[in-house]
Amino acid sequence: MPFISQIERQTDYKSFPSSCPIVIDNGGSYFRIGWAGECDPRVIFRNIVQRPRHKSTGETVSVVGDHDTGLLKYFDCTRSGPRSAFDNNVVYQFEIMEYILDFGFDRLGVDGHGVDHPVLITECPCNPVSSRCRMAELLFESYGVPSVAFGVDAAFSYTYNQRLGICDKEGLAVCSGFNTSHVIPFVEGEPVFEACCRSNVGGYHVTDYMKQLLSLKYPQHMAFLTWEKVEDLKMEHCYIAQDYSSEVKLFQNKTKEAEEKTRCWQLPFTPAPVEEQPSAEEIARKAAYKEKQGQRLREMAESKRASRINELENELRGLDFLLRQVEKVDDDSVPEFLSDTGYLSKQEIESSISKVNQSLRRTKREQVELEEKAEAATAEKFPLVDVPDNMLTPEQLKEKKKQIFLKTTAEGRQRARQKRAEEELQREKHNQLEEEKRLENPEAYLEQLRTKYKGLLEKVEQKKLLKSNGNNSNGNPTSGGVGRGERMNAAKKERMRLLTTAAFDRGKGEDTFGARDEDWQLYKLMSKDNDDDDEGPDEDEAELIRISSRLQDIDPTFTAKPESGLRQTADVPRSRTLTQEDFQISMAVERFRCPEILFNPNIVGIDQSGLDEMVGVSLRRFSPQGKGLEEKLTSSILLTGGSSQFSGLSDRLEAGVRMIRPCGTPIRVIRASDPIYDAWRGASSYAASLHFPQQTFTKMDYEEKGEDWLRTYKFRYSL
Amino acid sequence: MEREVVESELVLPTHLNFKKLQMYEKYPKGQPRSRHWKHLKQILQADNFQNYPPDEPNYVNIEAPPSMHPPKRVCDITGYEAPYHDPRTNLRYANAEVYKLIRSLPNEYVQRYLSLRNAAVVLK
Numbered sequence: 001m002p003f004i005s006q007i008e009r010q011t012d013y014k015s016f017p018s019s020c021p022i023v024i025d026n027g028g029s030y031f032r033i034g035w036a037g038e039c040d041p042r043v044i045f046r047n048i049v050q051r052p053r054h055k056s057t058g059e060t061v062s063v064v065g066d067h068d069t070g071l072l073k074y075f076d077c078t079r080s081g082p083r084s085a086f087d088n089n090v091v092y093q094f095e096i097m098e099y100i101l102d103f104g105f106d107r108l109g110v111d112g113h114g115v116d117h118p119v120l121i122t123e124c125p126c127n128p129v130s131s132r133c134r135m136a137e138l139l140f141e142s143y144g145v146p147s148v149a150f151g152v153d154a155a156f157s158y159t160y161n162q163r164l165g166i167c168d169k170e171g172l173a174v175c176s177g178f179n180t181s182h183v184i185p186f187v188e189g190e191p192v193f194e195a196c197c198r199s200n201v202g203g204y205h206v207t208d209y210m211k212q213l214l215s216l217k218y219p220q221h222m223a224f225l226t227w228e229k230v231e232d233l234k235m236e237h238c239y240i241a242q243d244y245s246s247e248v249k250l251f252q253n254k255t256k257e258a259e260e261k262t263r264c265w266q267l268p269f270t271p272a273p274v275e276e277q278p279s280a281e282e283i284a285r286k287a288a289y290k291e292k293q294g295q296r297l298r299e300m301a302e303s304k305r306a307s308r309i310n311e312l313e314n315e316l317r318g319l320d321f322l323l324r325q326v327e328k329v330d331d332d333s334v335p336e337f338l339s340d341t342g343y344l345s346k347q348e349i350e351s352s353i354s355k356v357n358q359s360l361r362r363t364k365r366e367q368v369e370l371e372e373k374a375e376a377a378t379a380e381k382f383p384l385v386d387v388p389d390n391m392l393t394p395e396q397l398k399e400k401k402k403q404i405f406l407k408t409t410a411e412g413r414q415r416a417r418q419k420r421a422e423e424e425l426q427r428e429k430h431n432q433l434e435e436e437k438r439l440e441n442p443e444a445y446l447e448q449l450r451t452k453y454k455g456l457l458e459k460v461e462q463k464k465l466l467k468s469n470g471n472n473s474n475g476n477p478t479s480g481g482v483g484r485g486e487r488m489n490a491a492k493k494e495r496m497r498l499l500t501t502a503a504f505d506r507g508k509g510e511d512t513f514g515a516r517d518e519d520w521q522l523y524k525l526m527s528k529d530n531d532d533d534d535e536g537p538d539e540d541e542a543e544l545i546r547i548s549s550r551l552q553d554i555d556p557t558f559t560a561k562p563e564s565g566l567r568q569t570a571d572v573p574r575s576r577t578l579t580q581e582d583f584q585i586s587m588a589v590e591r592f593r594c595p596e597i598l599f600n601p602n603i604v605g606i607d608q609s610g611l612d613e614m615v616g617v618s619l620r621r622f623s624p625q626g627k628g629l630e631e632k633l634t635s636s637i638l639l640t641g642g643s644s645q646f647s648g649l650s651d652r653l654e655a656g657v658r659m660i661r662p663c664g665t666p667i668r669v670i671r672a673s674d675p676i677y678d679a680w681r682g683a684s685s686y687a688a689s690l691h692f693p694q695q696t697f698t699k700m701d702y703e704e705k706g707e708d709w710l711r712t713y714k715f716r717y718s719l
Numbered sequence: 720m721e722r723e724v725v726e727s728e729l730v731l732p733t734h735l736n737f738k739k740l741q742m743y744e745k746y747p748k749g750q751p752r753s754r755h756w757k758h759l760k761q762i763l764q765a766d767n768f769q770n771y772p773p774d775e776p777n778y779v780n781i782e783a784p785p786s787m788h789p790p791k792r793v794c795d796i797t798g799y800e801a802p803y804h805d806p807r808t809n810l811r812y813a814n815a816e817v818y819k820l821i822r823s824l825p826n827e828y829v830q831r832y833l834s835l836r837n838a839a840v841v842l843k
Binding site: 009054057061062063064067068071074087088090092093094095098099102103105106110111112113114115124125126127128129130131141142143144193194196197198199200209212213216244245248249251252589590593600601602603604605606607608609610613614617 | 720721723724727728729730731732735736737738739740742745746756757758759762763765766774775776777778781782783784785786787788790791793797798799800813828831832835836837838
């Protein structure tokens, strides 16, 4: 139930005689102004001022209270948020206060020169005198108010309820407001401020705490969690737990009761457009299209190959022809004959024929064995290798060196091929053996394989972890408090160690570094290249891959383990589409955790006692002569103020007071008839009484008697 | 100014007939605000409450004393009762699940949780 301001301009200002006082309840959250003797205030609005800049004209304007947010689109509100005249529960910013009073009087319909009515305005208990002076000055000088009276809102609320017969002449007012909470004892209908007690916790703190908690819980929905919205949520859903720890246990154990107590706020949500699954027809069409494309590509490749074969065959034919021609010519005239073909000798033609032949075969995919044959043929092509050096010319020596090199590489290749063949054979044998084993006892074999797989997996993972040294142990490398050491991997750590020891050794004694050859190894170890951990897949990994592929073949239940379990789970929510549940703000423990701060200000770091203890403090502060009254006081505890509306508050307070009072003490906690308006109503009916003019003071009084007098200014509530 | 804005009388007029001293006279435009509004702390300091008789009520001495009850330790994240305390982040936590969560929290969030109970590291 969001509260709506009431700001229509009143038109009947002229009908009130100048003796009729104007009553103002200047509360921390709301400003209420109206006429003495009336039942309800005329104008109510939030006690805030905004000074936004008009977008098109650029002038700074003042906007008081809450307005239709739709109209604020013409203003640039980014520079200044809503501001309050209050610091804690004391008015200190009188410029803002003046805007608020301007607006209040304006909407009450004031016109003509000055506000020609006495004013009764509320203030906090024990308001610092400078704040009181400024307020009086403001009212006298800016508005020309004839006389002013200050009263305490909680006291008005108590006397009003007393008149209604809700509470007794002796009693306690527990007033939980917007910025602060008070406990004020009343004797003979008069507040005893000597024994009153204030804690700096109020509705503001509850809302703020809730806003912070929710926006930390749902950082993605921070934009929805405006102050006003959270205030509404608080009023609608928050309650006071009878016993915090047992209530929270319900939620911790996820009981059904807790589930029922959980409230949800659904944010506006439009589901993302769902991609339709392609129909069978569509899939078939696509497959056909793909097939057609593939066919076309294959055909193209085929035709290309055919044309290439054709080309090569032509070339071969030409070369054959040329060779035959050359054979017919005598040896001497060969170069002349060949001069316009570009070839130099018969051998060259032959070699190019063999080359073309080879490429022809390759295109016809016949190359496989031929290569080996060719290499076998080359094996005998090293005639110079075995000839002693001294029998050769320098040119031949060069040739010999080349041949030796070629021979060794050829031999090496041969050896590698052999080794590969052997390995193949070995593997074949191994596989056969395993197959036999499997056929012998499939169950045991599978089990064995699985354990082997597990062991290997662990080993490999361990290795990986060691390399990165678990800097992901947090799942989040940016998290707080990760020390320097933890961020480095093993190689880096080792390097760091080497560097520090090297530096440390330098410091003492004679510098013998470099005297031994091993010293220089250090630089190699330190250098950056050393921690290249890409040595390719090592043995374990290869084995792991082999086993997992084998397991996949024979074990239908097997699934290869993903890289890392942690990362997997973290990725899941990111990939799925958002649903309605992602746009819900659920309030479970928050419903009673936030208002709990009224009883335990410690939760939000305010080192003061809660409401129940404050009652005890107030009773203790009573002077000795008031001792007998304690029972009377506790049997009439009035709850008032905006934050006293939480359900469960009166029961909790009663239980709390019962704990600190002696056994058998009569305790009665009563709710005010209307915790929000009672203060204004009390002030209104008070101002309407005949005794009111004696309680006010004029500008003359103030100027004559000065500040010190205002300090001792005391208002009598019971008349 | 747009018509609907004018009609709703959203903006406070700068000149009000009933005022003896207009806002613009008090705080002339373009001039630096000569006046700095004292915050409550400064007001209280200036008021010198120590000099007044202690049995007379004033804003300072009516304040509630610290609680006599042992402070309730509440899990910073969930609000459950928190038997544990993480020495690295200083957060209180209720169980292993929450511990896992707080260990994965970025430092900014840790500080925001701490500032809720006025325990954050404040750099000055």
